[in-house]
Amino acid sequence: MAKKVLIIYAHQNSASFNAAAKNAAVEVLTAQGCSVEVSDLYAMNFKATATAEDIKGVKNAENFCYLEESRAAWEEGRLSEDITKEQAKITEADLIIFQFPMYWSGLPAVMKGWIDRVLTYGFAYTQEKRYSQGVFKDKKAMLSFTTRSLESMFSPTGIDGDMNVTLWPLQNGILHYCGFHVLAPQIFWAPASAADEDRKSMMEAWRTRLQGLLEEKTLSFLSLDCFDEKTFQLKPDVQEKQASKEFGLTAGIHLNKPLPPHNQMKAGC
């Protein structure tokens, strides 16, 4: 069956490198028979800030809790329409691609707002349905972004530090938290300061990658089974098994060992 791809796209300029990367994804994936939908957050004037206006009929206005109010609103169909539309797109999608320029080592605010507002408690996760048992465990997701820094600068010996560390809260704390299997990020290193020819090569490499994207292996995270159900600590037998190994298990669950190199950058690491 044809796969459905949702692209969450955040750039102000339709002539930008990010726009070109998004357009390439639409083109190549469509040519492969995928059905591709784009949420163009700036063009949609997508509301970034999580407020009481996101909920029809707030229950406790005097002691407002966004998490609880939005959870109840999701259950009862009282979320604002811009949120429910995005949620419907996620439900349909087999793969979500986030296309954006990295701002301050993270997502641009408008895209963070999409995360904060659309991934509602209940819809995107519950206390039980998280990580490998997450709501979206039958879906894939990936980050595709541009940087201002060169690749060497975002390394364990570079001025900006290891990119695997920077990616952990985004890929584990957001994507894998909801259950998504996470494809290796597509990182366009410093296209703004690159020569035209190098920018073209980057885009060609992306087009080539897109052709096999849906068959790629995903990044390694730990199964929820590895953790004690009550303490959420790694079970003793898992820790013992790793004790003689050189590296920790993931960039975040590293057991005070060296981080497994490329853990958040390459599949199977």
Add this chain to the structure above:
Amino acid sequence: MAKKVLIIYAHQNSASFNAAAKNAAVEVLTAQGCSVEVSDLYAMNFKATATAEDIKGVKNAENFCYLEESRAAWEEGRLSEDITKEQAKITEADLIIFQFPMYWSGLPAVMKGWIDRVLTYGFAYTQEKRYSQGVFKDKKAMLSFTTRSLESMFSPTGIDGDMNVTLWPLQNGILHYCGFHVLAPQIFWAPASAADEDRKSMMEAWRTRLQGLLEEKTLSFLSLDCFDEKTFQLKPDVQEKQASKEFGLTAGIHLNKPLPPHNQMKAGC
């Protein structure tokens, strides 16, 4: 001379734990003779999304680049008033406290938007003025936030992974990038699921800490001198000096060694 403190505060509810933490900071620091200003982002309806509307007289509307346009606008006094007002507050401040609930392992979108829009290229950093040579190297900053997870879950053996990893892109990639000396974060672990008594203890501990806050030592980051000026790689002699050591230098610049424990959580680690 009396110190000036700016609190960037993001919570929708003035009866929340975050509001109480902000109020405690205002009260204790004011009682110590500090002059304290608060930017209450939700109450201000602070614009989160970086758009062309932030710039008066956009120069290249057809190929809009936010970074370049906002840089030029800052130089020429053409940034929107909400941005310039916040920039004036930063210029005045000796210490900035960010008070917020952690959303998805990061800042709430409205606070990320404050970062994206207010910390303009030129005003907050340049190619030369970054990290230990950053524009704000005579100022301090800190994160003060609530979590939903317990402390044990955000550890090197816990389900959410090491909090030091999650903090790196925020504290190094934003605060230290602009030169701020970063105070240890104030983390309120899961107050929403804590007993009343424990919430009270957390708040008391914060009030006690606030009394000595301005004299605290700051977190350890590397001096810009440690890096080659052209490649932005750690200089060979710095690497050699660390070669026999057990740990890397920081959570991000870890040299493929175990991360220095508590590097982003405690001063001097």
